[in-house]
Amino acid sequence: MVMQINDFANKIICGDTLEILRKIPPDSIELGITSPPYNKGEKQKGWLVKNVKYDKYSDKKSEDEYRQNQIDVLNEIFRITKEGGSFFYNHKNRWEKGIMHHPLQWLMKTKWTIKQEIVWDRTIAANIRGWRFWQIDEKIYWLYKPKGNNKIGDELEARHAMLSSVWRFPPERNNGHPAPFPIVLPARIIFSILNKKKGIVLDPYAGSGTTCVAAKLLGCDYLGIDISEAYCKMAKNRLSYSEKDRHKLEEELKKHSVSKTFSDRKMKGEHTGKYRKTGQTKPNTIVNQ
Numbered sequence: 661m662v663m664q665i666n667d668f669a670n671k672i673i674c675g676d677t678l679e680i681l682r683k684i685p686p687d688s689i690e691l692g693i694t695s696p697p698y699n700k701g702e703k704q705k706g707w708l709v710k711n712v713k714y715d716k717y718s719d720k721k722s723e724d725e726y727r728q729n730q731i732d733v734l735n736e737i738f739r740i741t742k743e744g745g746s747f748f749y750n751h752k753n754r755w756e757k758g759i760m761h762h763p764l765q766w767l768m769k770t771k772w773t774i775k776q777e778i779v780w781d782r783t784i785a786a787n788i789r790g791w792r793f794w795q796i797d798e799k800i801y802w803l804y805k806p807k808g809n810n811k812i813g814d815e816l817e818a819r820h821a822m823l824s825s826v827w828r829f830p831p832e833r834n835n836g837h838p839a840p841f842p843i844v845l846p847a848r849i850i851f852s853i854l855n856k857k858k859g860i861v862l863d864p865y866a867g868s869g870t871t872c873v874a875a876k877l878l879g880c881d882y883l884g885i886d887i888s889e890a891y892c893k894m895a896k897n898r899l900s901y902s903e904k905d906r907h908k909l910e911e912e913l914k915k916h917s918v919s920k921t922f923s924d925r926k927m928k929g930e931h932t933g934k935y936r937k938t939g940q941t942k943p944n945t946i947v948n949q
């Protein structure tokens with residue numbers, strides 16, 4: 661039987677993401693957001709920070725196998741995404757025996773156009789050892805499926821585009837999952853990209869369902885996939901009381917505002933080159949974030 665996208669909408673599906681993605685018809689979803697397992701191994705590597713250990717998934721593949729799997733997953737997501745659609749892929753740099761593994765090493769082998777690299781300042785160090793400066797950031801890659809030959813895509817509305825490419829969100833703590841998103845992260849993406857339009861938001865490694873909860877609160881449809889029955893149950897449970905998280909989301913939405921756009925400033929001959937944070941309200945200040 662041929663499956664339609666409506667068969668997948670507003671569901672949390674338990675299973676291997678690649679197998680499930682292959683069943684979804686092409687050009688079905690508007691937007692996706694995810695944080696895959698990072699292939700970090702499961703050994704205790706630091707004395708202050710515990711390594712993440714998932715239910716039902718061992719985060720320890722050979723590097724080649726891991727990268728090929730990520731390329732296959734990302735290309736399946738490309739196939740099921742509509743032209744002009746986006747996928748936000750959170751990952752970080754890792755080191756194995758002193759060699760750095762960088763996500764661009766496999767992202768550049770996928771079909772996606774890489775639109776932007778966003779720095780997620782998590783405000784805490786993931787590994788506290790003195791071999792390098794404290795690594796407190798992860799990256800979020802904005803991947804784009806071109807509309808025909810147009811690799812640039814539509815402009816963001818000014819109120820979203822005035823947020824910077826450095827996002828400062830501490831990790832979520834009140835969650836039974838070992839590596840959840842803070843809900844403001846998917847909320848920022850969905851609100852900026854869909855901008856109150858409806859659409860299906862996918863998270864192929866949904867974990868505790870944070871992306872799906874943000875999508876639901878913003879009036880979108882969602883599809884979450886995870887290999888662990890326990891996490892799928894956790895996600896479904898969270899979705900049933902999603903209103904509990906609305907106040908966090910509202911705080912994020914307030915940041916999507918702008919007092920004057922660059923073109924307003926340019927027209928009035930005002931300064932356009934400086935970026936300041938909210939609260940620093942000198943004249944000619946861009947009020948944002």
Ligand SMILES: C[S@@+](CC[C@H](N)C(=O)[O-])C[C@H]1O[C@@H](n2cnc3c(N)ncnc32)[C@H](O)[C@@H]1O
Pocket residue numbers: 675676677678694695696697714715716717837839840841842864865866867868869870871885886887888891
């Ligand atoms: C970093 S966590 C995602 C957490 C999520 N962003 C949240 O807010 O809770 C990665 C998830 O991928 C799931 N996973 C690992 N391998 C998978 C696979 N082959 N198919 C589907 N899910 C998988 C794990 O169970 C884990 O929940």
